[in-house]
Amino acid sequence: MNDSKTPRDPLLLDHEADGIQELDNNLPRWWVWLFYLCTIFAAVYLVYYHVLGKGDLQVAAYQAEMVQGNAIKQAAIGRFEATIGSVTPSKEAAINDRGRELFLTYCSPCHRNDGGGLVGPNLCDDYWIHGSQFADNVKVIWNGVPEKGMLSWREQGFKPDDILAVASYIYTLRGSNPPNPKIREDQAPATPTEVYE
Numbered sequence: 560m561n562d563s564k565t566p567r568d569p570l571l572l573d574h575e576a577d578g579i580q581e582l583d584n585n586l587p588r589w590w591v592w593l594f595y596l597c598t599i600f601a602a603v604y605l606v607y608y609h610v611l612g613k614g615d616l617q618v619a620a621y622q623a624e625m626v627q628g629n630a631i632k633q634a635a636i637g638r639f640e641a642t643i644g645s646v647t648p649s650k651e652a653a654i655n656d657r658g659r660e661l662f663l664t665y666c667s668p669c670h671r672n673d674g675g676g677l678v679g680p681n682l683c684d685d686y687w688i689h690g691s692q693f694a695d696n697v698k699v700i701w702n703g704v705p706e707k708g709m710l711s712w713r714e715q716g717f718k719p720d721d722i723l724a725v726a727s728y729i730y731t732l733r734g735s736n737p738p739n740p741k742i743r744e745d746q747a748p749a750t751p752t753e754v755y756e
């Protein structure tokens with residue numbers, strides 16, 4: 560508040576709102592320079608990207624990165640497929656735990672929580688439709704058997720490491736003898752359609 564006795568600050572502006580007054584200070588030097596630099600940057604940016612059309616805008620930059628990413632992914636898939644015949648089950652607890660988690664989330668609806676089999680075959684016995692080697696399991700999980708209802712987990716977005724983890728986990732189920740397992744496919748009784756054909 561100004562009364563006639565207190566000298567008035569020369570920087571004080573005339574207006575006042577609810578007792579709040581304003582000083583007309585100069586902006587700090589650093590702030591002004593920052594403002595100038597931003598303005599210059601904006602002008603250069605505008606000319607470079609939009610007038611001359613030199614650099615990639617966001618969409619093009621994104622697409623270029625996707626191409627790069629896909630090349631890395633394809634290379635990793637190629638490396639995995641080149642060695643798929645000689646993979647061995649992991650004995651690392653962390654990898655098996657990850658495999659168990661994947662199995663319970665994605666596989667148990669068809670193979671049962673304990674691997675005893677439901678729609679999909681029993682994974683705990685010594686009978687295998689596609690071969691008993693660890694690598695045979697890995698190939699089936701990677702490529703699937705689509706005509707028989709087993710998905711290709713590569714196409715479901717599983718990475719080679721996920722496939723190896725889940726295959727390593729099912730490897731630990733072998734010989735676990737869960738109760739009421741699904742019957743071996745070669746011993747399954749003929750279905751009525753097969754009998755009357």
Ligand code: HEC
Nearest residue numbers: 665666669678679680687688689696699704707708709725
């Ligand atoms: C929608 C049902 C379904 C799901 C989900 C499923 N499977 Fe299968 N799976 C099958 C069927 C059906 C077969 C038998 C294919 C055949 O008869 O050739 C099979 C076969 C297999 C085999 C080969 C068994 C053998 O005897 O050679 C393995 C290994 C296997 N699945 C692992 C997995 C894993 C690991 C997952 C989860 C990532 C999974 N499956 C998810 C239905 C499923």
